[in-house]
Amino acid sequence: MAANLNAELNLNPLLGLILENPYATGIFLILVLFIVIVFFIAKSGVLSIFREHQEYRLRRIKDEISDHELLLADESLNKYSDQMAYHLQIAKLNKLLKFNHHDIDLLEYILSCKNKDLAIFYYKSAGKYIEKNEVTKRFKLKSYCKDWVVTLIDRIGIFLYFAISLGSLFPMVYVVYLCVVTGESLSAIPHSFVVAQSFFFGVCLLMALMVANPLFKPWKATQFLRLEKI
Numbered sequence: 001m002a003a004n005l006n007a008e009l010n011l012n013p014l015l016g017l018i019l020e021n022p023y024a025t026g027i028f029l030i031l032v033l034f035i036v037i038v039f040f041i042a043k044s045g046v047l048s049i050f051r052e053h054q055e056y057r058l059r060r061i062k063d064e065i066s067d068h069e070l071l072l073a074d075e076s077l078n079k080y081s082d083q084m085a086y087h088l089q090i091a092k093l094n095k096l097l098k099f100n101h102h103d104i105d106l107l108e109y110i111l112s113c114k115n116k117d118l119a120i121f122y123y124k125s126a127g128k129y130i131e132k133n134e135v136t137k138r139f140k141l142k143s144y145c146k147d148w149v150v151t152l153i154d155r156i157g158i159f160l161y162f163a164i165s166l167g168s169l170f171p172m173v174y175v176v177y178l179c180v181v182t183g184e185s186l187s188a189i190p191h192s193f194v195v196a197q198s199f200f201f202g203v204c205l206l207m208a209l210m211v212a213n214p215l216f217k218p219w220k221a222t223q224f225l226r227l228e229k230i
Contacts (some may be wrong), residue, residue, distance in 0.1 A: 030198055064091055105137045113227045122224035129221035141221055150218040157215030161208045168204035172197045 086104070093107040094100045099120045101107055106123070113119040123130070131142050141150075175193070179186055 030202075103132070105132060106139070109139060112229045114230055115227060119224060119227050122220045122227075126217040126219075126221035126224065129218050130224065139225060141218075141225065145218050145221065150222055153215050154219040157212040157219075160215070161212035164208035164211060165201070165205045168201045169197075171200075 090102065090104050090107065093104065093111065097107060097110055097116060097120065099107075099110065110116050110119045110123070129142055129145050130139055132139050172194075175189060176186065178184070179188065
C-alpha cells in the first residue's frame with residue numbers, strides 16, 4: 001500500500017519534464033506566481049474589506065431613502081414636497097441600478113436598456129463623450145465625436161494594442177526561426193530567456209491595454225447610445 005502511494009505521489013518525472021522543456025518552465029513559473037498572488041489576496045482580507053464596503057454602501061443608501069421618506073411625510077416641509085420627491089426618486093433609482101448619479105434622465109435611460117449593467121459600464125468609461133439635449137432630454141455624442149473620427153480612433157487603438165502585445169513576441173519568434181533554420185532543437189533555448197520573454201509579454205500586454213483603452217472610449221460612447229431598449 002505504501003509503495004503504491006509513493007508511486008502515485010512520485011512527481012520526479014513531471015519535474016524532470018518541466019525542467020527539460022523551457023516552455024513548460026515558463027508556464028509553470030507563471031502558474032506558481034498566479035497561485036501565490038491569489039493566495040495572498042485571499043489571506044490579506046482584501047476581498048472581505050471590499051464586501052464590507054459594498055454592504056456599508058447599500059446600508060447607507062437604504063438609510064438615506066428612509067430619511068427622505070420620513071422628511072417627505074413631514075407636513076412642515078410640504079412646500080418642498082416636489083423637490084424632495086424628485087431627490088427621493090433619484091435615490092431609489094441609484095439603489096436599484098447600484099449606480100450613483102444625479103441626472104434622473106440618465107438613470108431612466110440606463111433603466112430602459114435591456115442590459116443595464118453594460119450601459120453602466122459604457123457610461124462610466126466613456127461618459128465624458130456623451131451629452132444631453134436639455135430640450136429633448138435625449139443623449140447624444142458630443143459635437144466633436146464625428147462618426148469617422150470615432151472609427152479612426154478605434155482602429156488606431158486596435159492597431160496599437162496588437163502591435164504592442166504581439167510585437168513583444170518578436171524576440172521569441174526570431175529565436176525560434178533561428179532554431180528552425182539552423183536545425184537546432186527548441187530545447188536548447190535557455191530557460192532564462194523563456195521566463196524573461198513571458199514576463200516581457202505580460203508587461204507589454206498590460207501596457208497595450210493602457211495605451212489603447214482611452215482610444216476605445218469614443219466607441220464605447222456610441223455603443224452606449226445604441227444599446228437595445230426594453
